[in-house]
Amino acid sequence: MHQPYASRSPNHTAPLRPSLSPTAKASAATKRPWRKLLYIKQDYPDNYVDESFLENLQKNVNFQSYDYGTLIQESTVITNHVSSVLVFVAVFIQLYHGRLDPHVLVSVGTLATAGGVMVWEWLLAAPHDSMIGMTHLHTDTSTAATMAPTTKPCGSAATAAIHAPRLHHPSLVKTAAVFFLTLLGLSPILRTLTQDISSDSIWAMSVCLFLINILFHDYRTNLSHNIEFPGSVALNTAVFACVLLASRLSTNLHAFGFMSFALEWFALFPILRRNLK
Numbered sequence: 305m306h307q308p309y310a311s312r313s314p315n316h317t318a319p320l321r322p323s324l325s326p327t328a329k330a331s332a333a334t335k336r337p338w339r340k341l342l343y344i345k346q347d348y349p350d351n352y353v354d355e356s357f358l359e360n361l362q363k364n365v366n367f368q369s370y371d372y373g374t375l376i377q378e379s380t381v382i383t384n385h386v387s388s389v390l391v392f393v394a395v396f397i398q399l400y401h402g403r404l405d406p407h408v409l410v411s412v413g414t415l416a417t418a419g420g421v422m423v424w425e426w427l428l429a430a431p432h433d434s435m436i437g438m439t440h441l442h443t444d445t446s447t448a449a450t451m452a453p454t455t456k457p458c459g460s461a462a463t464a465a466i467h468a469p470r471l472h473h474p475s476l477v478k479t480a481a482v483f484f485l486t487l488l489g490l491s492p493i494l495r496t497l498t499q500d501i502s503s504d505s506i507w508a509m510s511v512c513l514f515l516i517n518i519l520f521h522d523y524r525t526n527l528s529h530n531i532e533f534p535g536s537v538a539l540n541t542a543v544f545a546c547v548l549l550a551s552r553l554s555t556n557l558h559a560f561g562f563m564s565f566a567l568e569w570f571a572l573f574p575i576l577r578r579n580l581k
Contacts, residue, residue, distance in 0.1 A: 335347055340357065381523045382523060385521050385574070388573070389517065389518060392565075392569055395562075395565065396549050399553060399558055399561070406555075406557045406561035406562070407557075409562070409565055410561045410564060410565075413561075413568050417572065420573070423576065423580075424579070427580075484564065487564055491550075491556045491559045491563065492559075494559055494563060495550055495559040496551065497547060497551060498547065498548050501551070503552060506548050506549065506551065506552060509545070509548055510549055513542070513545035514545055516537070516538070516541045517539075517542045517570075520535075520541070521574075522538065524578075538570075539570055539571060542570040543566065543567070543570065546562065546563060546570075549562070550563055
C-alpha cells in the first residue's frame with residue numbers, strides 16, 4: 305500500500321541556503337563603505353543606518369551644573385537693580401506730591417556721593433596694598449638669602465610701579481562743582497522740555513523706558529569699566545525717563561534735585577555696587 309506521507313528520518317536536515325555566486329561575492333567585496341553624505345548616490349537603501357552613524361554624537365558638551373546657593377547669589381544682581389529702579393520711582397512720587405524737600409534730596413545725594421567716592425578709593429587701594437606687602441616680603445626674603453644690597457633698588461622700583469593711581473580730590477571737587485552748576489542752569493530747560501506732553505503719555509513712556517533700562521542693564525559682575533552698548537542704552541533710557549518725569553515737577557529746584565539724584569543713582573551707583581559685589 306502506498307503511503308502518501310513518508311516519515312522523516314531522524315537524521316534528516318533542512319536543505320542549506322544556496323551560497324553566493326562568485327560574482328555576488330565580488331560585488332559585495334567591492335561595495336563602497338557608507339558615508340554620511342546625502343547628496344551622493346550610494347549602494348545602500350534610504351533607511352540604512354550604519355554602525356558609525358552615531359560615533360560623533362556628543363551629549364551635554366557645554367553643560368555646567370549650578371548649585372542652589374550660586375543661583376541665588378547671582379540672581380541678586382537682577383533683584384538689586386530692579387529694587388533700585390523702584391526706589392527711584394518712590395523718590396519721584398515723594399517729590400511729585402510735595403512730601404520730600406529738594407534741599408534734603410540734594411544734601412543726601414551729595415553726602416552719599418562723597419561717601420561712595422571714599423569707598424571707591426578704598427576698594428582701588430586695598431588690592432594694591434596687599435600686593436605691595438607681598439613685594440616687600442619677597443624683597444626681604446631675597447635680601448636675606450643673597451645678602452646683597454643690590455636687591456633693594458629692585459624692590460623699591462617694583463613697589464613704586466604697583467602703587468595705584470589715587471584720585472585727585474581738588475580736581476574731583478572742581479569737576480563736581482562745574483557739573484552741579486551746569487545742571488542747575490539747565491534745570492529750567494529740562495523741566496519745560498516736555499511740559500506740553502500730557503501726563504498720561506509721560507507715565508506710559510517712563511514705564512517703557514524703565515523696562516528697557518532693566519532689560520539692557522549690564523548685569524555682569526566683572527570689573528570692566530569700558531563703555532559698551534547694553535550699558536549705554538540702559539543709562540540713556542534712564543536719563544530720558546528722568547527728563548520726562550522732571551517736567552511734571554513744580555519748581556526748577558525740584559527738577560535740579562531730581563536730575564542730580566538720577567545721575568548719581570543710575571550712572572555712579574551701579575559702578576560702586578558692582579565693585580562691592
